[in-house]
Amino acid sequence: MRGRSAVTCKLGGGIVARLWRTITGAKAQEQYDMVSQVQSKAISPFAAGVPAKSKTDLKADWNAYAASYDLLSLYNPAYQDLLLEFKNILPQVGQPEVIYDVGGGTGNYSQIVAKAFPKSAVYLIEPDDGMRHMAKEKLSGLDNVVYIDRPFQEFEAPGEDGPRKADFVICAHALYAMPDPHDRLAELRGLLRPGGMMFLLDLGRPMDVADWRAYLFAHLRKKVGLAKALHIFWQGRQIAKQNKAIFKAQQDNTYWTHSETEIASAVEQAGFEILSQKTAYRGYSDLLLCRAVPLRKD
Structure with a gap:
């Protein structure tokens, strides 16, 4: 009482x-x-x-x-499990020079990689002002994070001599809410150098x-x-x-829903090799670690 x-x-x-x-x-x-x-x-x-x-x-x-x-x-212990899973895959990524966190939200994943790879340039792409403000406050002590304030489909990678290819791309619980997710997957592949890695976590159910x-x-x-x-x-x-x-x-199909098989097929069609895949977040999401395969335009 x-x-x-x-x-x-x-x-x-x-x-x-x-x-x-x-x-x-x-x-x-x-x-x-x-x-x-x-x-x-x-x-x-x-x-x-x-x-x-x-x-x-x-x-x-x-x-x-x-x-x-x-x-x-x-x-939320299920969310904490996702962050732990993410930390555990980082040894497979090597020492990335350029990292993109697409739909980075309040910066939880960017914070982990910015600390793990202090010499890396981390680009947090987040169009929402509230989310981005929270990320800036949380990551204020880190000087290797750049904030991009536009939707991913309007983003053009920075670089003096053309797009700066990434070694590692993060897209956590963001793809499903983007328009034309299959096109966005192709653009995620376009951010990466051949052999670069992508951590993809997406709400499917x-x-x-x-x-x-x-x-x-x-x-x-x-x-x-x-x-x-x-x-x-x-x-x-x-x-x-x-x-x-x-x-x-x-x-009403404004946001993408998919099965494990459907997202795997979409990822492979976009130009990725799937290194590992599992269901996560109590079965609601799919978690994939992928490698960019060489494309003609690379």
Whole structure:
């Protein structure tokens, strides 16, 4: 009771009650929307009676996502597993001179490579202002990171004598949200010198918000107790809201969904050799380590 009272003082008893019903499954989606409305004073764009929005409107709001995104790295063990997996593959990369982090978000992967390879030039490509601002704050102590503020499909690699080919490219949970992902894969290949490596992590299956909510709450309640778990869920409510938007965009094919076989085929057609492939992120994503094969234009 003491823990519940502490949360109630911060957030208000009615909101906590609604949040608790949300997590425990009593009219989960309806109650979650009610909590969001209390905080934002706005009606959820997916609530009953609201006109359907265009495909553009159904995309995730990455700027809104930015402030809460790093709660994933703090409290989501599945996300922490991804970062560990990434660190473990770095010995295979060698000593890259040029690294591109495409759709680099708040900079979690760029931070790892910038520290691991302090002599490398790391280009973090992120069009969203909120995400890029968070990355700059987080990586402020690193002087080998350059920030590119445009979508990948509008990016032209820097270099005095033509594009500066990369030794290593990172694309983590970004490709699925880009237009024409098969074309983007070809452009990722174009960034790399022959033999260069790519770490590709991509969300392939529909985002089940209720499944993630149950998984994370069970983990947090066991790790930090009920009161703090509720508080963390309240802090991270924007994550669930944007994950709902991702699911909607996946449903109407605005965002790419794929099987393990489909993404492997697309990657190979783009000019890569797959060195290893596995499902990751509790089965929702595909993780591939690839090598750029020589192309005629190389």
